[in-house]
Amino acid sequence: MNLLRKTFGGAKPEKAPEEEKPQGELQPEAGSVGATLWSLLSSKLGGDVLTAGISLPSWIYEPLSILQRQAEMIEYGQVLTAASKTNDPVERLAHLAGFAVSGYSATQRYKPNFNPMLGETFEFVDPRNNTKFFAEQVSHHPPISAIHAMSDDWVFWQNSSPTTKFLGNNLDLDTRGKTHVQFPKTGEHYFYTNPQCTRIHNIIIGSMWIEHFGVLDIKSLDGSLSCTVNFKKSGLFQGVQYKVEGFIEDKNGKKLVKIEGRWDESIEAKWLVDTVSNKKGTVKKLWEIEKHDSKDQMSPYSRSLNDFDRSMEEVLLLSDSRRRLDRRFLEFGDTDTATAWKKIMEERQRTDRKGRKDYWQPVWFKRDETFEGPDGKGFWVYCSNFWEQREEKLDALRQGQDVQSQPSILAGLACDFTSYHSVSGLPDKVPESDDATQATDTNNKDGTDSDQDNNSLSEDFENGDCTPTEDPQIQIVNFKELV
Numbered sequence: 001m002n003l004l005r006k007t008f009g010g011a012k013p014e015k016a017p018e019e020e021k022p023q024g025e026l027q028p029e030a031g032s033v034g035a036t037l038w039s040l041l042s043s044k045l046g047g048d049v050l051t052a053g054i055s056l057p058s059w060i061y062e063p064l065s066i067l068q069r070q071a072e073m074i075e076y077g078q079v080l081t082a083a084s085k086t087n088d089p090v091e092r093l094a095h096l097a098g099f100a101v102s103g104y105s106a107t108q109r110y111k112p113n114f115n116p117m118l119g120e121t122f123e124f125v126d127p128r129n130n131t132k133f134f135a136e137q138v139s140h141h142p143p144i145s146a147i148h149a150m151s152d153d154w155v156f157w158q159n160s161s162p163t164t165k166f167l168g169n170n171l172d173l174d175t176r177g178k179t180h181v182q183f184p185k186t187g188e189h190y191f192y193t194n195p196q197c198t199r200i201h202n203i204i205i206g207s208m209w210i211e212h213f214g215v216l217d218i219k220s221l222d223g224s225l226s227c228t229v230n231f232k233k234s235g236l237f238q239g240v241q242y243k244v245e246g247f248i249e250d251k252n253g254k255k256l257v258k259i260e261g262r263w264d265e266s267i268e269a270k271w272l273v274d275t276v277s278n279k280k281g282t283v284k285k286l287w288e289i290e291k292h293d294s295k296d297q298m299s300p301y302s303r304s305l306n307d308f309d310r311s312m313e314e315v316l317l318l319s320d321s322r323r324r325l326d327r328r329f330l331e332f333g334d335t336d337t338a339t340a341w342k343k344i345m346e347e348r349q350r351t352d353r354k355g356r357k358d359y360w361q362p363v364w365f366k367r368d369e370t371f372e373g374p375d376g377k378g379f380w381v382y383c384s385n386f387w388e389q390r391e392e393k394l395d396a397l398r399q400g401q402d403v404q405s406q407p408s409i410l411a412g413l414a415c416d417f418t419s420y421h422s423v424s425g426l427p428d429k430v431p432e433s434d435d436a437t438q439a440t441d442t443n444n445k446d447g448t449d450s451d452q453d454n455n456s457l458s459e460d461f462e463n464g465d466c467t468p469t470e471d472p473q474i475q476i477v478n479f480k481e482l483v
Helices: 002-010 033-044 066-074 077-085 089-102 300-306 310-315 325-331 335-356 386-398 434-439 472-477
Strands: 121-126 131-139 144-150 155-160 163-166 171-174 178-183 188-193 197-201 209-220 225-231 243-250 255-262 266-271 283-288 365-372 378-382
Touching: 066 121, 066 131, 066 144, 066 155, 066 300, 077 089, 077 178, 089 178, 089 188, 089 209, 089 225, 089 243, 089 255, 089 266, 089 283, 131 386, 144 378, 155 378, 225 255, 325 335
Parallel strands: none
Antiparallel strands: 121 131, 131 144, 144 155, 155 178, 163 171, 171 197, 178 188, 188 209, 197 209, 209 225, 225 243, 243 255, 255 266, 266 283, 365 378
């Protein structure tokens, strides 16, 4: 336990080099995107734009909330599944390292995502691996997203509390993510922290590009194995881009496996010693990106995050990110209406905050003081039977029963995306179109029955039945009953 606290509490973000300190004399071309951003952000040099209270226009965003974007971390869940199948603990950790790096492959898209409303949720089912993802925004100041995902072979949970620093022409993002992965069949439990910095270059002038640098540090809970993966920082002329390199070590610091590759392409492992099932010199590919032709660099998986069957909309959780009016109108290309609704939602959230006097009790997650979260306090852990109740609601729907109940604690709040009505002529429903209808059917391209392929079909809960076990240590470590 001391090892866990020491690891999560020790690393400090790297400071910006001298040449990348805030720049105050940028002159973007008049009328350009850079000029618009500069007019909005120039007064926030050196500050955190996420908490600065700036309301950016919707056209700057892509039509996903941060909760949806976080679901891209498990796009390559099959890598964790492969980890669970091997009888070699060292190879299992190697696959875990590949999976952890794979989560960065979707970050080549530069547009930001909508900040979640407090209480906003997102759930997703990836039928390829029977992976279930659920997230809730459990805090607004500081912003904290709590995430829980699982398959038949592994359990993944994370808290993320991002901060930013505006440097003039660059923007630094520290996700402050703390992640746990457990393999229930073996009982192995790993935890890791993210690289210290993500830097988006040339947001005002020049060609935009992104890099991650710092150390991804993976440790086993029992201290027997560890893996450090160094995301290398590029030089002034982008000489070293996207490269990662690291080692798996035993508890004595002996290097067992070398990890190397690129976070935007693939990762492989080379065995430096004999292990349970691999000989010295063995080379294995741990992860490789799935190629796709897309101008906006969104994979088919990323595109599916907005999908849901319109016939099921009546049972979609009222706080689900898909219901956001700003996001939905932006998805349909109506940026003016999206921006108007975004401002209305932000104002309602400010009103909510005055009414609750900074107190908020999340519905689906509970703070476990045994582990330290990204805000230096407890770790928010999943404590509900969401998926069991979800299946019960789906069964009721198939039988034609009424399944319209919703968590009453969220009704009427900013995260209740069903409670908004037209304001000054603004529409509160996105017009139907043939393209939109077709988009919602992407989950059934393989001919599977929509009841079987229930990707994105969220279900409601009676007031958030959050009943954790008595011992929080057991709740976060022993997940065998959940899979």
